[in-house]
Amino acid sequence: MADARPGRPTAFARTIWRVVGDPLVHGAPDGPLTGIRVAVKDLYAVRGHVVGAGNPTWERSASVSTVTAPAVQVLLDAGADVTGIARTDEFAYSLAGRNAHFGSPPNGAAPTRIGGGSSSGSASAVALGQADLGLGTDTAGSLRVPSSYQGLWGLRTTHGSVPRDGLVPLAQSFDTVGWIARSASVLAAAAGASIRPGADVDVDVDDGTLLVCDALLDAVEPATAEAFRGWLATTRRPVRRIDLPPPDDLAETLRIVQAAEAWRIHGPWVDAHPGALGDDVAARFAAAATITAEDEALARERLDRLRTRVREAIGTGVLTLPTVPGPAPLRTATGDTVQRTRLATLRMTAVAGVGGLPAVSAPFLRVEDAPVGVCLLGPAGSDRAIVALARTLS
Numbered sequence: 527m528a529d530a531r532p533g534r535p536t537a538f539a540r541t542i543w544r545v546v547g548d549p550l551v552h553g554a555p556d557g558p559l560t561g562i563r564v565a566v567k568d569l570y571a572v573r574g575h576v577v578g579a580g581n582p583t584w585e586r587s588a589s590v591s592t593v594t595a596p597a598v599q600v601l602l603d604a605g606a607d608v609t610g611i612a613r614t615d616e617f618a619y620s621l622a623g624r625n626a627h628f629g630s631p632p633n634g635a636a637p638t639r640i641g642g643g644s645s646s647g648s649a650s651a652v653a654l655g656q657a658d659l660g661l662g663t664d665t666a667g668s669l670r671v672p673s674s675y676q677g678l679w680g681l682r683t684t685h686g687s688v689p690r691d692g693l694v695p696l697a698q699s700f701d702t703v704g705w706i707a708r709s710a711s712v713l714a715a716a717a718g719a720s721i722r723p724g725a726d727v728d729v730d731v732d733d734g735t736l737l738v739c740d741a742l743l744d745a746v747e748p749a750t751a752e753a754f755r756g757w758l759a760t761t762r763r764p765v766r767r768i769d770l771p772p773p774d775d776l777a778e779t780l781r782i783v784q785a786a787e788a789w790r791i792h793g794p795w796v797d798a799h800p801g802a803l804g805d806d807v808a809a810r811f812a813a814a815a816t817i818t819a820e821d822e823a824l825a826r827e828r829l830d831r832l833r834t835r836v837r838e839a840i841g842t843g844v845l846t847l848p849t850v851p852g853p854a855p856l857r858t859a860t861g862d863t864v865q866r867t868r869l870a871t872l873r874m875t876a877v878a879g880v881g882g883l884p885a886v887s888a889p890f891l892r893v894e895d896a897p898v899g900v901c902l903l904g905p906a907g908s909d910r911a912i913v914a915l916a917r918t919l920s
Contacts, residue, residue, distance in 0.1 A: 541629040542650045544568050544578050546610030557605025558715055565612040565648040565657035570595040571692035572611060579694050580616040582627050583802040595692025597703045604719035609657050612647030616807040617792055618663055618696045620644050621671050621871055622864050626804025635677040636896040639854035642672030649676050649706050659716055660706035665696050666780060667875030669704040673887040674899030675854035679713045680706045681913060684906045685882035687721050697787035700879045710917045717910050727907030729844050734763040737845040739770045745873045747852035750898055753891045754848045757900060761919055768839045771832050773873035779832055780876045782825035785814035806861060836881035842905055844912060849887040849899035850874055877903060884909040888916045
């Protein structure tokens with residue numbers, strides 16, 4: 527059932543917005559987010575509208591939401607206005623920001639490059655100044671990747687710290703609420719309004735020490751590693767090197783558990799609607815269908831061990847690394863190139879995903895005249911603390 531549209535986007539805007547208003551939903555008249563315009567990823571329920579999940583077949587049969595998702599409502603209660611519902615990759619099962627049905631939201635910082643996904647529309651709206659805050663999700667990097675590609679601030683929160691009710695899931699072991707903004711102050715304000723009280727944990731950076739893992743730096747492109755090391759030197763902070771589980775083990779474990787959960791949630795719908803998905807997402811679901819119960823069980827055993835190892839290695843410190851292996855691929859990049867970039871990116875983003883930990887991407891690097899983020903990853907509950915630390919490093 528289609529939702530009523532207060533305003534139909536132009537052809538260009540339709541790559542960013544599914545529905546947009548002036549605003550679409552008014553927030554409370556007063557609060558810490560008064561004047562902030564929010565782009566809501568098209569996975570969250572907004573009362574009076576359907577959830578399209580990036581797929582027109584799904585959207586046509588979706589029921590109009592009668593209750594707004596808590597992650598949206600808390601922003602409205604804090605005074606923010608919802609400008610519109612922003613595009614997403616189909617079912618958030620991508621990191622590229624390419625949608626076979628609606629096109630690719632533009633990269634507001636590097637127009638010749640892809641914008642990154644799956645919180646792609648929200649990121650583009652923020653980068654282009656059409657919104658001040660993007661509400662998105664991060665399962666395997668879907669907030670951090672577009673933030674890095676478009677020179678934005680992005681925060682993946684501690685897994686479970688913000689309610690996920692009213693959110694179309696992809697993989698519930700990893701699905702996490704978060705935000706994208708042009709400034710750290712707006713990001714901090716969103717976190718302050720949204721994260722459950724009493725969830726805060728401090729980080730141990732009294733002597734200024736930052737944690738670095740050489741295996742992660744070995745996984746990035748040489749120019750990115752050089753830029754990161756140069757930035758790290760400018761911070762003039764002590765560095766302590768730590769060992770983490772191999773990046774390939776982290777990425778593959780996340781991939782298998784994510785795929786098993788995605789197929790369990792959406793597989794029946796995918797089977798009932800042949801041809802409804804774009805080729806890349808269809809291939810991903812086809813691969814997910816081949817994950818056996820034994821595959822999943824073994825991966826879950828590894829996940830528990832790896833999560834413990836990641837959390838113990840980081841302890842109460844802050845790990846810093848490039849958010850992604852390099853700048854966003856060009857918009858003309860082939861599907862094979864984008865897929866290789868996806869796999870390389872998972873080696874970086876899986877640390878927070880497997881650990882269930884908060885991670886902020888800050889727009890600190892330029893590589894090949896395009897943005898690349900620096901990621902600060904802290905212990906569970908340190909969401910606000912790592913944003914505050916990142917602000918001091920900017």
